[in-house]
Amino acid sequence: MFAERGIKATTVRQIGASVGILSGSLYHHFGSKFDLVDAILADFCETTMASYSEIVAADDDTITKLRRMTGYAFSLIGDNPAAVLMIQNEGSMLSQQSRFQYLNTTERKVETMWIDVVRTGVKEGRIRPDVDPRIFYRIVRDSVAGSIRWYKPTPNHKIDAIAEEVITILLNGILVPGKK
Amino acid sequence: MFAERGIKATTVRQIGASVGILSGSLYHHFGSKFDLVDAILADFCETTMASYSEIVAADDDTITKLRRMTGYAFSLIGDNPAAVLMIQNEGSMLSQQSRFQYLNTTERKVETMWIDVVRTGVKEGRIRPDVDPRIFYRIVRDSVAGSIRWYKPTPNHKIDAIAEEVITILLNGILVPGKK
DNA sequence: GTCTATAAACTGATAGAC
DNA sequence: GTCTATCAGTTTATAGAC
Numbered sequence: 072m073f074a075e076r077g078i079k080a081t082t083v084r085q086i087g088a089s090v091g092i093l094s095g096s097l098y099h100h101f102g103s104k105f106d107l108v109d110a111i112l113a114d115f116c117e118t119t120m121a122s123y124s125e126i127v128a129a130d131d132d133t134i135t136k137l138r139r140m141t142g143y144a145f146s147l148i149g150d151n152p153a154a155v156l157m158i159q160n161e162g163s164m165l166s167q168q169s170r171f172q173y174l175n176t177t178e179r180k181v182e183t184m185w186i187d188v189v190r191t192g193v194k195e196g197r198i199r200p201d202v203d204p205r206i207f208y209r210i211v212r213d214s215v216a217g218s219i220r221w222y223k224p225t226p227n228h229k230i231d232a233i234a235e236e237v238i239t240i241l242l243n244g245i246l247v248p249g250k251k
Numbered sequence: 252m253f254a255e256r257g258i259k260a261t262t263v264r265q266i267g268a269s270v271g272i273l274s275g276s277l278y279h280h281f282g283s284k285f286d287l288v289d290a291i292l293a294d295f296c297e298t299t300m301a302s303y304s305e306i307v308a309a310d311d312d313t314i315t316k317l318r319r320m321t322g323y324a325f326s327l328i329g330d331n332p333a334a335v336l337m338i339q340n341e342g343s344m345l346s347q348q349s350r351f352q353y354l355n356t357t358e359r360k361v362e363t364m365w366i367d368v369v370r371t372g373v374k375e376g377r378i379r380p381d382v383d384p385r386i387f388y389r390i391v392r393d394s395v396a397g398s399i400r401w402y403k404p405t406p407n408h409k410i411d412a413i414a415e416e417v418i419t420i421l422l423n424g425i426l427v428p429g430k431k
Numbered sequence: 432g433t434c435t436a437t438a439a440a441c442t443g444a445t446a447g448a449c
Numbered sequence: 450g451t452c453t454a455t456c457a458g459t460t461t462a463t464a465g466a467c
Contacts, residue, residue, distance in 0.1 A: 075344075076344065077257055077259060077260070077340075077341070077344075079257060079259050079260040080257070080259040080260075082441080082442070082443085083442085083443060083444080084441090084442085084443095092450085092451060092452090093451070093452065093453085094443080094444085095444085095445080095446095095451080095452070095453080095454090096450065096451045096452070098443090098444065098445075099450060099451075100450090103443080103444080104443070104444090134426075160340045161257070163400065164255075164256065164257075189425075192425075196427060197426065197427055198425050198426060198427065199423075199425055199426070199427055202420065202425045203416055206413065206416045206417060206420065207420060207425060209394065209397060209398070209401065210390065210394045210417060210420060210421075212397065213393045213394050213396065213397025213398070214389065214390045214393050214394065216393065216397060217389060217392065217393025217396060217397070218389070218393070220343065221389065233386065236383055236386045237386060237390060240382065240386065240387060240390060240421060240424070241390075241420060241421070241424060241425060242424050242425060242426050243379075243424040243426060244420070244421060244422050244423040244424035245369075245372075245378050245379055245382045245387060245421060245422060246314075246377060246378060246379070246422050246423060247376060247377055247378065247379055248428065262459080262460065262461085263460085263461065263462080264459095264460085264461095272432085272433065272434090273433070273434065273435085274460095274461080274462085275433080275434070275435080275436090275462080275463080275464095276432070276433045276434070278461095278462065278463075279432060279433075280432090283461080283462080284461070284462095
């Protein structure tokens with residue numbers, strides 16, 4: 072509900088009604104509306120960070136790592152779309168509050184991991200040195216974030232396939248080589 | 252203010268204060284809060300559609316058209332960041348109301364224009380036929396939309412340069428050719 | 432065209448009965 | 450653990466003086 076309507080626009084009465092109790096009863100379980108937001112986002116940030124760390128630490132080829140990181144990023148859309156949407160839509164407002172500082176911390180650490188992998192690829196001579204690692208990371212991140220607005224999961228159209236199409240375009244481009 | 256805090260979270264008192272009048276006086280100029288939203292978005296959609304149509308109709312090379320369309324899309328971030336953010340954050344909520352149906356119409360028409368240009372490029376043998384035009388469009392669109400969250404305009408770092416870096420990655424990829 | 436004043440509804444949160 | 454009942458504050462919007 073926070074993701075669909077926004078945090079401010081979602082009332083505690085609506086939240087209570089969605090689980091079949093009244094607004095007053097909610098306060099037996101949570102101290103405030105923002106405690107609910109915190110419970111959703113803190114867990115999401117923790118597992119996201121842990122999963123990325125695991126992929127980066129693995130003994131894989133650099134390009135394979137980029138593929139796996141892209142695949143994981145897209146899998147978040149399927150596994151926790153609400154948290155992704157909340158951070159995307161209201162992250163900048165939330166991260167101004169001290170209790171949500173971990174949003175900034177997580178974003179910074181994830182960005183650093185992506186950029187480090189791209190830089191390694193450049194050193195290995197596999198990635199063109201004129202590619203800006205930050206721009207590359209942002210294209211991936213924003214493509215993932217944007218996919219939440221149009222991706223509808225079906226058995227025939229899995230999120231893995233979309234991740235594969237996106238990383239293929241980013242690795243190889245769309246142009247037919249050698250033509251001018 | 253709608254873009255920064257969200258439409259629901261922005262009060263008519265805050266809007267009035269920002270232009271030096273009280274909330275009551277605002278209703279001499281606008282019938283409701285959503286009339287203000289409408290005034291911002293309707294104008295934005297109209298000029299965006301017109302500009303894209305002009306680029307597509309021009310007598311340019313297909314790849315040049317893609318470059319110009321990407322450049323124009325990024326220029327919207329600099330010219331009207333508020334409207335872009337409002338549509339990005341609350342577009343799906345707004346477009347459920349009948350008065351904001353033009354948001355859906357505009358989005359559909361813009362997407363069709365992008366896809367048509369990519370398909371032309373495939374027919375001309377310049378773009379690989381295995382590229383999904385929809386996925387390509389969405390990568391561009393979401394990269395543009397996402398840039399609004401990190402791009403800070405400075406004389407040294409113009410939005411045109413970012414547009415050029417993004418389209419270069421999408422056209423050519425990041426890999427060094429021929430390596431395996 | 433802006434003001435004062437206020438209506439009418441809604442908001443997050445609390446206290447205490449059951 | 451949920452309820453009733455309600456507080457105190459805020460919200461959009463209106464009516465009428467200036």
